[in-house]
Amino acid sequence: MNALPLSDTHPTDLPLVLAGPLLRRLEARRLVLWLVGRRALDARLQLAWDDPQRGVVEFDLPLDDARCQRLSVGRHAWLHLIDLHLDEPLPADTFIYYDLLIEDDGRRLAIADWAPHLLYPGQTQPSFVRRGRLDHLLHGSCRKPHHPGKDGLLQADALIDATRAQPTERPALLMLSGDQIYADDVAGPMLVAIHRLIERLGLYGEHLDGATISTSEALYAHPAGYYRREDLLPAYTANEELRERFFGGVEKPVFTSANAHNHLVTFAEVMAMYLLVWSPEPWRLIAPRLPELPEHLVARYRGEEALISAFAADLPQAARAMAQLPCLMIFDDHDITDDWNLSARWEQVAYGHPFSRRIVGNALLGYLLCQGWGNCPDAFANELPAIRELLAAPDYQQRLSAEAQDAIIDRLLTFNHWHYSLPGQPLLLVLDTRTRRWRSESTLSRPSGLMDWEALCELQHALLDEPAVVIVSPAPVFGVKLIEIIQRLFTWAGQPLLVDAENWMAHRGAAHVMLNIFRHSRTPANYVILSGDVHYSFAYEVHIRHRDSGPRIWQITSSGIKNEFPARLLDWFDRLNRWLYAPHSPLNWFTKRRRMQITPRIPSRSQRGERLWNGAGLGQVRLDEHGRPSEIHQLNADGSEPTRFEVTEREELHG
Template identity: 90%
Template sequence: MNALSLPEAHTADLPLVLAGPLLRRLEARRLVLWLVGSRPLDARLQLTWDDPQRGMVELDLPLDDSRCQHLAVGRHACLHLIDVQLDEPLPADTFIYYDLAIEEDGATLAIADWAPHLLYPGQTRPSFVRRGRLDHLLHGSCRKPHHPSKDGLLQADVLIEASREQPGKRPALLMLSGDQVYADDVAGPMLAAIHQLIERLGLYGEHLDGATVSTSEALYAHPAGYYRREDLLPAYTANAELRERFFGGVRKPVFTSANAHNHLVTFAEVLAMYLLVWSPAPWRLIVPRLPELPEHLTARYHAEEPLIRAFVADLPQAARAMAHLPCLMIFDDHDITDDWNLSARWEQTVYSHPFSRRIVGNALLGYLLCQGWGNCPDAFATELPAIRDLLAAPDHQQRLIAETQDAIIGRLLAFNRWHYSLPAQPLLLVLDTRTRRWRSESTLSRPSGLMDWEALCELQHALLDEPAVVIVSPAPMFGVKLIEIVQRLFTWAGYPLLVDAENWMAHRGAAKVMLNIFRHSRTPANYVILSGDVHYSFAYEVHIRHRDSGPRIWQITSSGIKNEFPRRLLDWFDRLNRWLYAPHSPLNWFTKRRKMQITPRIPSRSQRGERLWNGAGLGQVHLDERGRPSEIRQLNADGSTPTRFEATERDELHG
């Protein structure tokens, strides 16, 4: 049986809901939920809470076109974005119970009927808490399904279950700061599941230009469709550079993950991936089967199978956590492709070829519909009509119209409102560090700055006169100096892609402007910077030298949710960084941040003075009334005692 065949037992009717609901943006007068149904759903949102003066308050809100937008993404898959504006504010710091009552064949079905895995024992419907302050945050990045660790999202589920009777202990927010999916690093069994789900749901196909296959169906059936997708590039000489740099060639490629031979290509593949990493329901519709592979690739496929099975077994708990906590997200590179927009040369190479441009565009369109839209629905109001037209009119073979798809991709590549904010105490600012880059004009292959001058000016304007702020920067603003130096050396040697040479200090102009923002007299007194990306966790306290009045900055990095750094290599980096950049080392005077004093917090489980914590999990930060961290912890995915990042006086400051 090939990867697209379906056994007879799986031809029954599809479930009403394939994924979700995910609780997304939550404000006093606004509630956003995301889900995917097997068809457009006739539903009502029901909210209930106990008010001390009025008693039990119940709202029953029909989800008409003003409150719910539908986008069909296949014959049997319809994305729903529920965006409810409320006449009166939701209460703060109390449990609010919600349900989605769906009308089907004359019956009304509740979440307990169609998604019982989203409920805790004894619960009849999910709940959320709108916290009055952002004083308790969970954050993390880098959730790779076939990494051998446990899934760190389960620690959010454990935390919610433990605080079911205490609304004040519910986190205010789950912030996912990048690599929610790995479009460029897909296990064989996951790709087989993706292809079966595409067939089962009738997700729309597409025409492909610039590849040796002309349609998505031809891609799925091609012998090189598993583990060898780089072979589908055109063979002619004009694309030699793209071929060499694509999907995992001999050199570090433009699509740069070393494991990118199963890189997602089509829009349908991207959508199916989101369904399969966020919900257990689609897995019940398919039985992934081994495709036809050479012997050595068959062995690799079988080695990956138990990792994917373990990931799927944990999905009910991960989905339950995301139904109870407001979840905000921002992309990093793997959501689209490794080293996305790393340099002007990268952009020039990838966007000038129709096949690679389509691959990036499909992943970006998938991000918009599955992540970005729920972050800030208003930002995409001008883009949705064209996307709706594309999805509403596939051709007679259920493929998207290529010209329309390419036009939308062109608009998304030029779109500049991926960043967003959440008005709260403290203010939350989520940065786009991938698409508005400060490109090198002198050497196109040099790494671009993570934000250009205009974007940084907008950031400074948003910060003016705020007492405190939480900034989400997918890449740490203050990272490990030795690793940044290694990246700089490879850049000088002409190999920036080989070491993922993208950090805030890699571009002189962007680094200078960013550091000047912190020194501005009208920007906040207290900054908390939440980051991920690097596959290890750490916490720094940062001060401006010779200024007692502030600001105070905390760089808090949690990575990955389900990924880790090579352990022995990180131990060496950690140890050498402590030796070479000790407080009085003259090397500190050659850094761009020499005017900053940086004090590492020490992990509580450190055995030899390590500053870096290498273990999958989820970050947890408690903030006091001034927006300063009162506790920083890493909730370890293996369920062991959480790791605290403790302030210490014995470590002098280093630059």
């Protein structure tokens, strides 16, 4: 395989918009959009809605530098970060139509011209609804392109299509709670597509330190570039541990994706991945071909190729949903790398090596630009100038400055404001459970708490005197006790990485503080916790024992959007958990949650009393006027009847 040449694509061969728009943060006086164009676009945003007193209200807003930041990530790829502060509030529970008019060769082109796949039949413009209350949410995590089965995001598209005449039936938002991409688990055909897109768009290269190759171009051309990237580490003793801990050299067949032989490395690879998982347009620009591979890998490649082709075919509907429904996001490990910050020892190994530090940093930079910024633009105001400077000054070979890139990565690795909130009724709080961890002081290899003392104190302060709250925690706060016990056993044996031993109860201090927050007299009466991560779905209702007036907590987990747990294994876990932690089991008194009364809601399609639902899809939650769930559904990716998590006879559990 030859090195990728610098792109000689003529800009007019490319679509005006490569990805987006994605509708991101939406408030009464604020509208945030994200898109990628082939150049810095001269555009205007139009808004229109029907007002009962004034008739049609229209706004035509030029996207000047105050409203739109434009960052070049390649010769023919420009990020557009659109942040509109509005003088007049957007109406609630009303269809608001929008259009992005782009100047091109003296013409003004609308979304219907440059992205007709974003429109439903009969639409001339996309629409959105700002809901007056946060009373209807979609949520999910773990969207792995090469997992067999349909994409759960298509269920959001189908729901919008079915309610196009009913603004109050539109969900208030789509909450993506982790693993929006799998940077550490990339199919061979997806990696080939990434490299073809890098070439076609001229995405910027970079210098690499600490590997056997020194530039991104050398990486793309290397014989180990597909399925054997761990071989690119220098062959000396210090890297043996890095191979195991970072690249997944240890087989992990139960609780996590297996080995990460195609781990994304460069910033260009990360950016190309985002374009390819969010938009159908890049797929029309490339023709991935089978690279030179050993014979034993060709069959694997061909099998993955069919899965990736099916994923790409569904992207128009997924993109349409994300253009017409506010989308908020938070990272989990696979957005960056498996076991990210699992323990202090993991951090020591990964951040102590220049190559792995760059890999983590590039994924984090991609997350900031493609996910984090749209959640809360204000949080990144101090970070963007340095990023803009880095991207504005590639050298004559179109590579980024290694010194400037490393300086930005150093800043991002210590950045502590990835979490955010969305005011409303109820309040939405989205937790960062990855970068502000409570590290073990006694044993560096023990799992870190998912949030440290300071972060938990900030959480409690944000909750004070709120009547109700929706908390987004990528990992469930109240998980399946048996699985957590198995993770603890592996931790005691010194192998937490083998089972992804990351749960709220794995760290005594973090668990104790979190449970105390729920018991605080001034924190909300009603909590809804939305989670993902685990590749199965469930719903628990939680009460504090012996306190009739205490808070009510609902743990609602939906995972994955395009991923599932091994079916037979989960069935055994489900049965054993019900048996070992039945209401009167003495094992309950050894759990950290023994003061909690936990009642599972039963999936409507349960055949033998299962508590866990194993099927890709998207979670749907409706809340009443007090912020309590009135309906909990899993919208199954296969299009079958939604699974309802139903209230049954009260069955008390502790674990």
